[in-house]
Amino acid sequence: MSEDQGTTSPVALLTRGQCSYVNHFALGESVEEIAQGRDVSRATVLEMRRKIMKRLGLTSLDQFEAFAQRYGDEAWERTYQ
Numbered sequence: 330m331s332e333d334q335g336t337t338s339p340v341a342l343l344t345r346g347q348c349s350y351v352n353h354f355a356l357g358e359s360v361e362e363i364a365q366g367r368d369v370s371r372a373t374v375l376e377m378r379r380k381i382m383k384r385l386g387l388t389s390l391d392q393f394e395a396f397a398q399r400y401g402d403e404a405w406e407r408t409y410q
Contacts, residue, residue, distance in 0.1 A: 338400065338403060339385055339396070339400065340400050340403045340404050340407055341407075342384055342385060343381060343384065343385075343404070343407070345407060345408050345410075346377075347377065347380070347381050347384070348404035348405070348407045348408045349404070349405075349408045350363065350374070350377045350378065350381065351381065351396070351397050351400065351401060351404040352401050352404045352405040352408060353366070353367075354378070354393070354394070354397040354401070355397040355398055355400075355401020355402070355404065355405075356401065360374045360375060360378075378393065381393070
């Protein structure tokens with residue numbers, strides 16, 4: 330989705346914290362690596378992923394992974410705006 334088409338990026342639906350998690354997944358980090366790096370439990374990372382998927386209307390991990398790969402850079406930029 331590009332701005333020249335008059336559409337809003339789905340990244341705009343996410344909080345900065347959620348964007349940060351998307352970026353970690355886009356970088357190929359595992360749930361365990363994200364949890365360790367953020368000093369949170371594995372369950373916290375899984376819950377954040379579930380909330381992101383729900384907010385975006387994603388129904389499978391394949392959809393989530395595709396989203397993270399497509400929008401990871403944009404999510405990173407939004408995290409640090």
